[in-house]
Amino acid sequence: MSTSQPVIRKACFCDGPAIFRRIKSHPNELVPRPISDIMLNIDRFLVAELDGEIVGTASWSVLPELDTSKNPSIEIQSVSVREDLQKHNLGRRLVEAAIARVAELQPCQIIVLTFTPPFFARLGFVPVSKETLMYKLYKGCMNCSKYDSPFTCPEVAMAYNPAPPKGNPPS
Numbered sequence: 001m002s003t004s005q006p007v008i009r010k011a012c013f014c015d016g017p018a019i020f021r022r023i024k025s026h027p028n029e030l031v032p033r034p035i036s037d038i039m040l041n042i043d044r045f046l047v048a049e050l051d052g053e054i055v056g057t058a059s060w061s062v063l064p065e066l067d068t069s070k071n072p073s074i075e076i077q078s079v080s081v082r083e084d085l086q087k088h089n090l091g092r093r094l095v096e097a098a099i100a101r102v103a104e105l106q107p108c109q110i111i112v113l114t115f116t117p118p119f120f121a122r123l124g125f126v127p128v129s130k131e132t133l134m135y136k137l138y139k140g141c142m143n144c145s146k147y148d149s150p151f152t153c154p155e156v157a158m159a160y161n162p163a164p165p166k167g168n169p170p171s
C-alpha cells in the first residue's frame with residue numbers, strides 16, 4: 001500500500017470510467033450509475049486520487065422542492081472508498097468536502113439514503129422519516145428494481161446536523 005495520502009479534488013470528464021467502476025464495486029451498498037449519468041453530472045463529483053488512481057468518490061444531487069418558499073435539499077450520493085483504504089478517514093474527508101461544497105448553495109437540508117447509517121452518524125447525520133422526503137426521492141425510487149416500495153427498502157434516510165462550533169459554550 002502507498003504511504004502517501006489520497007488527494008481530494010473535483011472530478012473531470014476523464015475520471016468518468018474510473019468513477020463508474022468505483023461505484024460498481026459496491027453492488028450491495030451503492031446504487032450503480034450509468035456512465036452517461038456520471039458524465040452529465042461530473043461537476044457534482046469529488047474524487048480521491050492516490051498514485052494516479054481514483055480510490056474514492058462522493059457526489060450530490062439537488063432534490064426537487066415543491067415549496068417555492070424553501071431552498072431545495074441536496075442528497076449526498078455514491079460515497080465510495082477502495083476497500084484496502086477504508087477505516088483511514090478517507091470516507092470522512094470525502095463527505096466533509098462534499099458538505100463544504102454543497103453548503104455554499106445554502107440547501108434547505110443535506111440528506112443521505114444509506115445502508116451504512118453508523119458511518120454517517122459519526123459525521124453528524126441523524127435519522128429522519130422517509131415520509132418527509134417522499135416527493136423529493138421519487139425520481140430515484142421510481143427506477144428502483146430491487147424493492148417495490150421505499151418503505152420496504154432497508155436504506156435509512158438521514159439528515160446532516162452540523163456539530164456545534166467548538167470552544168464557544170452557549171450563553
Ligand SMILES: CC(C)(COP(=O)(O)OP(=O)(O)OC[C@H]1O[C@@H](n2cnc3c(N)ncnc32)[C@H](O)[C@@H]1OP(=O)(O)O)[C@@H](O)C(=O)NCCC(=O)NCCS
Pocket residue numbers: 026029030077078079080081082085086087088089090091092093113114115116118119120122
Ligand atoms: C462507508 C465508507 C464510505 C466509509 O469509508 P471509510 O474511509 O472507511 O470511513 P472513515 O475511516 O472516514 O470513517 C469515519 C468514521 O466512521 C466510522 N465508520 C466507517 N465505516 C463504518 C461502518 N461500516 N460502520 C460503522 N462505523 C463506520 C469509522 O470508524 C470512523 O469513526 P470515528 O469518527 O470514530 O473515527 C466505506 O466503507 C465504503 O466505501 N463502503 C462501501 C460503500 C458505502 O457503503 N457507501 C456509503 C453509502 S452512500
